[in-house]
Amino acid sequence: DSGVTQTPKHLITATGQRVTLRCSPRSGDLSVYWYQQSLDQGLQFLIQYYNGEERAKGNILERFSAQQFPDLHSELNLSSLELGDSALYFCASSAAGQPTDTQYFGPGTRLTVL
Amino acid sequence: AQTVTQSQPEMSVQEAETVTLSCTYDTSESDYYLFWYKQPPSRQMILVIRQEAYKQQNATENRFSVNFQKAAKSFSLKISDSQLGDAAMYFCAYRSSVTGSYQLTFGKGTKLSVIP
Numbered sequence: 001d002s003g004v005t006q007t008p009k010h011l012i013t014a015t016g017q018r019v020t021l022r023c024s025p026r027s028g029d030l031s032v033y034w035y036q037q038s039l040d041q042g043l044q045f046l047i048q049y050y051n052g053e054e055r056a057k058g059n060i061l062e063r064f065s066a067q068q069f070p071d072l073h074s075e076l077n078l079s080s081l082e083l084g085d086s087a088l089y090f091c092a093s094s095a096a097g098q099p100t101d102t103q104y105f106g107p108g109t110r111l112t113v114l
Numbered sequence: 115a116q117t118v119t120q121s122q123p124e125m126s127v128q129e130a131e132t133v134t135l136s137c138t139y140d141t142s143e144s145d146y147y148l149f150w151y152k153q154p155p156s157r158q159m160i161l162v163i164r165q166e167a168y169k170q171q172n173a174t175e176n177r178f179s180v181n182f183q184k185a186a187k188s189f190s191l192k193i194s195d196s197q198l199g200d201a202a203m204y205f206c207a208y209r210s211s212v213t214g215s216y217q218l219t220f221g222k223g224t225k226l227s228v229i230p
Contacts, residue, residue, distance in 0.1 A: 002158070033217060043205060045217035056217055088157060092218075099147060099211040100166075103218060105159035 004106035018079040025093030032074040038087035050097040120221035137206030147209040154202040
């Protein structure tokens with residue numbers, strides 16, 4: 001158990017819908033990263049937050065957005081869902097968002113878009 | 115942009131034997147970090163081992179060790195005394211040390227099977 005929690009574990013929805021994925025980092029960790037794992041694209045970095053502020057952006061679609069709240073949990077919002085958005089979405093956390101930090105991954109949320 | 119290449123989509127090893135998984139990367143940076151993550155059927159991403167580029171000594175963690183060749187931009191993982199629980203997808207990952215760019219860049223993965 002990494003100490004990072006993600007809810008829900010599984011999500012099944014229809015095209016055009018909107019969903020919210022939630023992540024709680026390890027106790028004391030200030031930085032949260034979101035990654036998408038799909039068969040086509042492999043594991044890709046989406047976005048990073050540090051202590052409530054956006055730190056870095058990767059291959060995140062405009063239909064996707066995220067935020068980190070004062071209690072440091074983070075949410076990833078996916079809207080106007082398409083079939084190709086079906087993937088495993090991971091959240092990872094690290095202590096201070098420094099390059100020396102280890103990123104610990106949550107168990108992931110499996111999103112299926114029908 | 116940095117890229118990570120794992121040229122072996124699948125590998126197999128006999129239980130108790132040794133196997134080496136290959137990884138190469140492309141970067142223009144001199145300071146960076148390299149990682150191997152394991153993803154068993156449960157899908158959990160588990161850190162196996164990490165290597166700092168400024169360290170010449172290869173990292174080891176119990177039965178896991180790396181062969182880091184900085185000039186060749188190669189970072190292979192050796193698993194000794196393979197166990198059934200080692201069966202998983204293994205991902206090589208790169209992380210820059212440039213300020214603000216601390217995300218992991220992953221290879222496509224190598225699926226390791228362990229034969230009893």
